[in-house]
Amino acid sequence: MKKVFITGVSGYIGGSVAQKLLEKNYSVTGLVRNEEAAEKLRQAGIEPIIGHVHDETVLKAAISQNDAVIHTADSADDAYATDSFINLLEGSGKTFIFTSGSAIFGGKENGEKNGFVYTEDIPLNPRLEMASRVLINNYVLQSAKKNIRSIVIVPTMVYGDGLGLKKDSIQLPALINFSKEKGFGAYFGKGENIWSNLHIEDLADLYVLALEKAKPGSLYYAENGSSTIRNLAENISRQYQLQPAQSVSMQEAIHTFGPAGGYFGFASNSLCNADKARTELGWKPQHQSIENFI
DSSP states (O other): OOEEEEETTTSHHHHHHHHHHHHTTOEEEEEESSHHHHHHHHHTTOEEEESOTTOHHHHHHHHHTOSEEEEOSSOTTOHHHHHHHHHHHTTSOOEEEEEOOGGGGOOOOTTOOOOOOBOTTSOOOOOHHHHHHHHHHHHHHHGGGGTOEEEEEEEOEEESOOSSSOOOOSHHHHHHHHHHHHTEEEEETTOOOEEEEEEHHHHHHHHHHHHHHOOTTEEEEEOSOEEEHHHHHHHHHHHTTOEEEEEEOHHHHHHHHHHIIIIIIISSOBOBOOHHHHHHHOOOOOOOOHHHHO
16 A cells, blocks of 8 residues: 545645655655646655546546545535545545544633543534534544445644645634734633644654554544643743733634634634554654644
């Protein structure tokens, strides 16, 4: 199993996973939308396929030429692309690694603390807003019954410099930029809500280990540390020499980041434990301080 097809290969997670695979002498093919992006992939040693994740003809050709698929292209909420992959992979025995997101743990707490820690064996009862994401995860896991080596990885708040074309993650840079605009480190409500986090290089290592070792139907949460949003805001204030951290209303959070970003990205709790990956896959994350990165 040496040929891997990656969606979202020009993005933060997909590009970082691709780089780790190239370092281990895998052959990597990536899906991009135009020739300009394709040329950048060629320069990075990645074979480009120009197309769209909703074009089943393109996906079918890519799957036929590769041993495994790693889906990172805005995948967590896209049931259509996920269903296409499952249908095309059915009966093949090939590997399908799907990227979800840990907002599935969120309780819409508006900045209040909830210290409950999720592990993979705890059944989820997600809020309405995240229910479809959990259904998609379960659909992927159950596809193991269709002779697909299906694996779901659930990253938490990812930080660090990306290894591929895209260097920045989403949450932390957004909070930093918002804080700069406000002139102070910003948190929402009390800011006591907690997010697990992990470094992008550790996450990319986890994908490689899952590719090489995971059993069909495996689910892995990914974290190596945690922080309250208020703690992040206070560190942002110090590092960027802003005014002391302050609370911002939920309404402004929603206006700025949208309902999903406001309620779940910055004001809910997303706390989990990744010992399963450490035990089953031998994953040994090396970075454990998002504060140092800030």
